């Protein structure tokens with residue numbers, strides 16, 4: 001459960017250990033090597049000077065060498081020795097046993113330098129061949145014990161260790177606190193998500209600060225809000241739908257009950273009652289068909305769009321609705337341009353056109369007119385339905401596309417409306433990437449304007 005916290009802390013600790021190890025090893029190695037180099041060069045040049053001075057002697061012996069060496073400052077060396085070609089000691093500043101191995105090599109003509117570094121000191125030695133006019137005459141041997149440099153290095157090392165351990169511990173503590181703080185906030189976020197997942201859509205995550213985690217919280221809140229709205233919409237839809245279905249069903253029951261209960265009802269009345277039952281059944285059928293259309297539009301994800309000519313679709317819709325217009329005494333006019341093709345489903349275009357034109361006829365006045373316009377712009381295809389009817393009050397306009405919304409319930413019901421027509425139009429337009437607006441017509445009436453994206457000739461294949 002706390003794996004993120006654990007992993008970050010483990011990573012931090014590993015990094016610190018690595019840093020500490022590096023800090024405690026590398027500087028010592030580096031300074032040790034620097035001292036080795038320095039010793040090598042200073043001892044080499046010292047030995048070369050000694051060799052040059054000693055070679056100048058006519059005879060190599062203890063006294064002669066001692067005299068020559070007295071001109072040099074050899075206080076830094078623990079031991080200075082000179083041997084002849086056989087390895088016999090000619091001069092030695094101490095009387096301990098000499099390292100014959102290195103001297104042996106020097107007598108073979110090679111300069112041998114050695115240096116070692118221990119807790120206490122740098123121990124260095126150098127053996128160098130002596131020659132006089134190209135002839136080997138012996139070897140000179142220098143030895144040095146340097147405790148000062150060793151002490152210096154170890155002191156620096158001790159300080160480094162203390163400082164790095166302190167900083168490391170502090171970093172671990174601060175890092176731990178920081179990680180704890182972050183994981184606490186993530187846990188709080190997870191708790192909020194659980195609450196929302198449990199169905200509490202009124203829950204809001206408490207947001208502090210401006211960082212990524214707060215951003216997550218804000219997104220969660222937005223998501224919850226959307227869920228809350230959706231849930232409320234769903235509830236309202238179910239309630240509205242049940243109500244819408246309940247009314248005709250209640251009428252049907254009432255009518256059938258009256259037929260059953262009244263003995264000796266005359267044939268004419270019964271026929272009237274049955275016709276009414278039929279009307280109510282038709283209303284139910286219309287409503288359920290529209291509900292099915294809406295639910296299909298909701299789920300329409302992977303249908304294959306085809307080119308639909310809006311002019312043809314509009315002509316067909318006008319032909320279908322002409323009887324209704326005649327019945328209402330409304331004149332149908334149209335301005336339909338060629339080449340107004342959109343990509344989509346012909347069925348949906350029919351729904352859009354027939355619902356808009358039907359409304360324009362139904363909510364019109366006798367002697368009024370309806371104008372259907374279809375035209376193509378640069379990158380849009382537009383469709384508009386204008387009427388000279390009763391108009392839609394400004395207050396109702398924002399809700400006009402809601403399911404079951406009707407401005408005048410009585411009038412709409414009388415006209416056989418369900419309040420679902422414009423929802424279908426709206427959803428179908430959106431499903432085709434279009435947009436729809438509603439505004440008042442002058443001097444009276446309503447204008448519905450729909451815009452679709454204009455497909456390229458590549459898309460339509462025309």
Ligand SMILES: Nc1ncnc2c1ncn2[C@@H]1O[C@H](COP(=O)(O)OP(=O)(O)O)[C@@H](O)[C@H]1O
Nearest residue numbers: 359363391406407408412417418419420421422
């Ligand atoms: N062209 C219009 N003129 C006036 N009112 C309209 C027009 N179109 C729609 N309305 C109003 O919007 C409501 C919703 O329309 P719609 O969704 O098609 O439902 P209905 O089934 O009632 O026609 C209608 O009841 C009506 O009050």
Ligand SMILES: [Mg+2]
Nearest residue numbers: 359417421422
């Ligand atoms: Mg309608």
